[in-house]
Amino acid sequence: MDNVTIGNAVGRNIDASARNRASVAEAVHMAPSALSRSISGERTFKSVELAWIADLLGLSIDELVGRKTLPFMAAARAKGSADAHVDEELSGIARTLFERRSGLAQLGVGDAPSFPRIPNNATPEQLADLIVQHIRQFVGDGVLADVDDLASAIETAFGIDVWVRDLPEGIDGYCIHATDDQVYGIIASTRTSPQRTRFTIAHELAHLVCGDNTLNQPHVIRDGSDDPIERRAHTIASGILMPRDKMLQPHSWTAEKIAEQAYKYRVAPSAFAARVKAGIYQEQLPTLAGAWPDALKGDATFAVWKKRNSAERKPKRLIHDLAVAYADKKSTVRPFALVAGFDDLDEARDAARAEAATAA
Structure with missing residues (x-):
């Protein structure tokens, strides 16, 4: 999208709100002249400025700039008649993850993603071995028995944000990637069994490592699909959870x-x-x-393990980086509050400061 198109859309949304342009500029820490030039198309909005304005107006960045297409590549795991790529609820969750992480990249907050080098013509088993070895460099070679163990290992080793939460019926998982914006994310459902959730996370990780994009191939995302993309991701996921050398x-x-x-x-x-x-x-x-x-017995029973691993697991790495951005006065507290789940902004400010003081 060009500057004029974006500027016109932002101007229309501000004018349609209860705020005037001067108050918006002040609220998002922009000079009024910078906002005016950006709305006219003479200046390029920074990603973080768009994020702040969107937060202020209660819009997504896509709604703010009038963008209809998704700003990232994606792959999914679904079953039945579910179509992950057109589901509005899932798209909204994915956009939230994209907008927060891309805004942080613009601010220089957070580490860049890190992936192992993938040789040409590597087999799915070889790819699984590479992924496992990459993870072991950071967390050792123990079994990642809980959903949080696996998700945290992926966040640490790859710089991929992992969010496990309630998703629309029939959608097990979704992954997004926008290399230029330093965005890689996995979203998995809590509606499935924990063992299936773990497999879905590994499956989406395989898609990201392979750079898969099925936005224009809805037939590919069906669970049990014979498509080579899904078969490869399935084999790699098996090799991640059950390493060949073990x-x-x-x-x-x-x-x-x-x-x-x-x-x-x-x-x-x-x-x-x-x-x-x-x-x-x-x-x-x-x-x-x-x-x-x-x-x-006790806390070691299947029932306890299932309950623990069926709860929402927020994207810890993203939340930490949003807290750091707020503590460093590079962002408002709203992005942190939205992802961390705070309705009260005073509580969010206290939580953000506390989180920012902890090690990543």
Whole structure:
């Protein structure tokens, strides 16, 4: 979009609000002349200025500038008749993540994303190995048994924001990437089982590492699709959660042995059986709940693990960086409050200051 188109849209939205242009300029820390020149198209709005104005007017940046298309590439995991790429609720969540992270990049807040070098013609198994090794450099080689463990490891190792929350029915996960804006994000649903949520996060990570974009290929996003993009992401996700160098190779697999390993890696026994190509029919295998050791009591039971891993997991890295931007007086508190879930701005200010004082 060119400066004139953006400026005209911003001017119309300001004029349609209850505020005049001078008060808007003051509220978003812009000189009135800079706002005027930007609205006329003579000056380019900074991303953070658009974010501040949008927050002030209660709009998304897309609504503020009149943009109809999504400002990022994306891939999704869905089932049934759900179409993640046209769902307004999901698009709004994705835009929030994009706008906050791209605004921080403009302010110079937060570390740039970091990805391993991907060799040409690498197989899905080799890609999974590379991803696993990259993660281990930051968090070691233990099993990332909880949703938060996996999400935090991805945020730390790759600089990808991970948000696990309620999503529209039928949509398991969504990922976005806009390289020039330093935006990489994964959004996963809490409506599925925790083991499926973990698999979805790994699946979306595979899409991001591979640079997949299915915005114009709605047929690709169906769960169980035969499309090569989805098959590759599925194989990589399996290799992330069940690393090749950790897979035991017993003389023969039994349902009991598979259940034991499924519990260890927090995956469905059927998924583990497929991973090691065990010749056991799915109906012979228990669910993950059935594979859970009976001897475990208290906080170690399946029910407690499921409840803990079915809750919303906010994007911790993004929230921390938004808090830093506020504490450093580079941003208002509204972006932090929106993502962190604060309605009271005074409470948000206190929380932001406290968060900014902690290590990333």
